[in-house]
Amino acid sequence: MSRSHTIVLTAVVFALLSGVVSVGPASAQIAATSSTPEDGAALDVPVRTVRVWFDEAPRVDKSTLEITAPGNRARAEGLHSMGENDLMARVVGPMPDGDYTLTWTTTGADGREQTGTITFTVQRER
Ligand SMILES: [Cu+2]
Numbered sequence: 001m002s003r004s005h006t007i008v009l010t011a012v013v014f015a016l017l018s019g020v021v022s023v024g025p026a027s028a029q030i031a032a033t034s035s036t037p038e039d040g041a042a043l044d045v046p047v048r049t050v051r052v053w054f055d056e057a058p059r060v061d062k063s064t065l066e067i068t069a070p071g072n073r074a075r076a077e078g079l080h081s082m083g084e085n086d087l088m089a090r091v092v093g094p095m096p097d098g099d100y101t102l103t104w105t106t107t108g109a110d111g112r113e114q115t116g117t118i119t120f121t122v123q124r125e126r
Helices: 003-022
Strands: 032-036 042-044 047-056 064-068 075-080 088-093 097-108 113-122
Touching: 032 113, 042 075, 042 088, 047 064, 047 097
Parallel strands: 042 113
Antiparallel strands: 032 047, 047 088, 064 097, 075 088, 097 113
């Protein structure tokens, strides 16, 4: 290996190492801990409210809860927190049987936006 190759390689290794160091444990990112409905839930009734809990207080003004599904007309409205490190919204509109995705976006104390999804199924008994 030539000397110039060695210098470039050293610079790359140093950049990688300093990147790892800057992601230190002090800058923990907000993460979801649980939800209603639970991720993967199979429900036999439509959902009236959705709620997601986090490992720290989410900033409601920098958060969204959105329900999506093929042909979906259900919407999450009235986003708020119940003061338990949570986001909550009521569900309005029809929710026919189907596979739904609840997408949350929020920002924690570190100011960095995080997002995640919870999926659930509605299948009424016949
Ligand atoms: Cu509430």
